[in-house]
Amino acid sequence: MPLPAAMPSPASPRPIQLLTQNREMRAIGAWNWTLPAWAGRLPDGQTYNTCPSAGVCRRVCYARHGTYLWPVVRAKHQANLQFVLDDLLGWQRAMIAELGARRFRGTWVRIHDSGDFFSDEYLLAWLHIIRARSETHFYAYTKEVARFRALVEPDPPSNFLWVYSLGGVQDSALDFSVDRVADVFRDEAAITAAGWHSQAANDLLAVLGPHLVGIPANRIPHFLRLLGDRTFGSWQAEVNAERETARRRRLDRQQATDPAPMPHSTYTDPQHGRTA
Numbered sequence: 001m002p003l004p005a006a007m008p009s010p011a012s013p014r015p016i017q018l019l020t021q022n023r024e025m026r027a028i029g030a031w032n033w034t035l036p037a038w039a040g041r042l043p044d045g046q047t048y049n050t051c052p053s054a055g056v057c058r059r060v061c062y063a064r065h066g067t068y069l070w071p072v073v074r075a076k077h078q079a080n081l082q083f084v085l086d087d088l089l090g091w092q093r094a095m096i097a098e099l100g101a102r103r104f105r106g107t108w109v110r111i112h113d114s115g116d117f118f119s120d121e122y123l124l125a126w127l128h129i130i131r132a133r134s135e136t137h138f139y140a141y142t143k144e145v146a147r148f149r150a151l152v153e154p155d156p157p158s159n160f161l162w163v164y165s166l167g168g169v170q171d172s173a174l175d176f177s178v179d180r181v182a183d184v185f186r187d188e189a190a191i192t193a194a195g196w197h198s199q200a201a202n203d204l205l206a207v208l209g210p211h212l213v214g215i216p217a218n219r220i221p222h223f224l225r226l227l228g229d230r231t232f233g234s235w236q237a238e239v240n241a242e243r244e245t246a247r248r249r250r251l252d253r254q255q256a257t258d259p260a261p262m263p264h265s266t267y268t269d270p271q272h273g274r275t276a
Helices: 023-027 056-060 071-086 088-099 120-132 145-151 188-194 221-227 232-257
Strands: 031-033 039-041 047-049 108-111 137-142 160-165 181-185 212-216
Touching: 056 221, 056 232, 071 088, 088 120, 120 145, 145 160, 181 188, 181 232, 188 212
Parallel strands: 031 108, 108 137, 137 160, 160 181, 181 212
Antiparallel strands: 039 047
């Protein structure tokens, strides 16, 4: 009897363990799932953008710096994404199975130490996982405002909390009086001065504390120089205003150079008395 044909092996080895703990998560007893940040190319040649709504944040992204660039760490994050892209249903099943372990009961999982909910299908897969593991609590930062408005907010799982983080191209869609929002400040003093509430003591304060969440910026010198005394939110607002000014100038120049429309002329047919 002939042997069944072997299944093609994935371009990257499938990760054995999906959820991990970095130092910050270990300190609060939580776990995290992570992807490569923003845009790049996988070993098999696929290009990706895991943060399609990123704005100014991509210029000072902590997840594109330091330990995140170590080969072992980078390979792990790429393998996670490769699994999702190559076999979303298989990844979903693997995540549900892993979350069935006793150590995840009653604990928290942060979705995305880096990366974001980059497609509807990927977000829907996460919602299925979250509902399948109701004994585990999940939370996330996201800039995918429109996607969450459409797919999460109408019927959110009771064990899922999220915070909208500023510095993205959808900032203007947020209502600070209703939405839980997070902004990155230069330091703790700036957070206090603005009347926001720091999550530095425990990352879970981002979803369990007051609605205006302040995050102190990473102490990376060239990132701090770029940020200056702004927050991610105010920086993004500056960029948006500059783009709007540039757009208006282009329109003004176009209107100034376009030929004036020809006036509509009429004449009367003397024989029949008709106007054309």
